[in-house]
Amino acid sequence: MVMEIVHIKLNETYHLLPSVLAIGFFDGLHCGHMRLIDQVLKVSEEKSLKKAFMTFDVHPKTVYLKEKTTYLMTMKQKEIMLEELGFDYFLIIDFNEEVAKLSPEQFIQNYFINLNVKHVVCGFDFTFGYRAKGRADHLKQLSQHFYDVDIIDEYDMNDQKVSSSCIKEYLHQGEIEKANQMLGRNYSIIGQVIHGRHNGHKIGFPTANVDYGHYVTMKKGVYGVYAYYQNKRYLAMANIGYNPTLGALNKMSLEVNIFDFNQDIYDQVIKIEFLFRVRDECKFENVDALIKQLKKDKESIICRCD
Incomplete structure (x- = not known):
């Protein structure tokens, strides 16, 4: 099956098969992110669910804070990696001020429940909803039993938290080999x-x-x-x-x-x-x-x- 790429617009209807979904911005798809990917692959096999990956077309900071940002990878590079991993859905939220103002409950209704998501995988520091009021543990509290949730803990490498911001800093400093180690490639x-x-x-x-x-x-x-x-x-x-x-x-x-x-x-x-x-x-x-x-x-x- 060819991976389906869907740009998700607010208040539009989509007919997707039941899925297990990883959500986040995932800049760089580094070693920490890959732990979420691995969990999606595991749950997909255990529950016979489609493998879905949800991200945003721009970093939410560019909308919330009106600031420009740079990226570790393009959307096309994410697409190539996900297709190689056998994902079924690549879901890209068209992120704008209207989406940014959604309450945590509205975010869940629009992007999980309405899209037939049965299992959500996110990082420990994932936030969502207006002014990032929703946290990872709120996903469980607000699920209404429509979906299960796995929250993936922080991943460290050489006593350093693996993160996109850390990799960016290594690149700024010219520490390319340290950046590559955290990226896993x-x-x-x-x-x-x-x-x-x-x-x-x-x-x-x-x-x-x-x-x-x-x-x-x-x-x-x-x-x-x-x-x-x-x-x-x-x-x-x-x-x-x-x-x-x-x-x-x-x-x-x-x-x-x-x-x-x-x-x-x-x-x-x-x-x-x-x-x-x-x-x-x-x-x-x-x-x-x-x-x-x-x-x-x-x-x-x-x-x-x-």
Whole structure:
């Protein structure tokens, strides 16, 4: 069965089969989130229920607090992971001010009872309803026996709570390997290759300038990465920053030099998977010094991945 993607609009009717559902924003689908996923898979098998995953089209903070935010993954990346895990329903709440004003009771009626949810799985810190008045334990109190509830405890790794905010902080600090450990996989970005200044071509290191949209901004520097294009994986090095040696940019960029690759991929979508951080971005005395360092960076990345 192909996973069904449903954008849930308030006060509209949907005919879904009985399901066990994980609910949350799930930015990054990290190791903590995967414990909820595992519980959904377990309950689905035990109770012969459809596997459902419910999230929001934007982070609720963008509506509650009117603040911009960045993300660890796109909705498309969530979709790909859920389909690989065999989910039946991917339910996306169109979150707006009207939804934000729902009472906890109204939220439950609209998104659980009306959608034929028979079992809810959430994290210990899940909140819902107007001004987050509803907490995880309220789901049980307000169920009216329409559904069962499993609340998944905090998950720690190396005495640190696994959370999206912690992973974001690791990325801000350039601690990519710690971030990858909490994610349970390598952090990745999917973006379109856009035109830049073509300086890389001029110095023998052509780069794909990747539009990273609303992804989390990582610490400036050079990284060892994998680049994926047309289902093939290539070793590569990425620079995040302003390219100070070749005339500083006014906006941070992600530029990727793909090893043993010579194709025109402008306007194509590629995936960049971050493995480790090599060094800080810095301004060199001249272009020759930059080229010399880039050669060292490439050798270092190849050696580490050999």
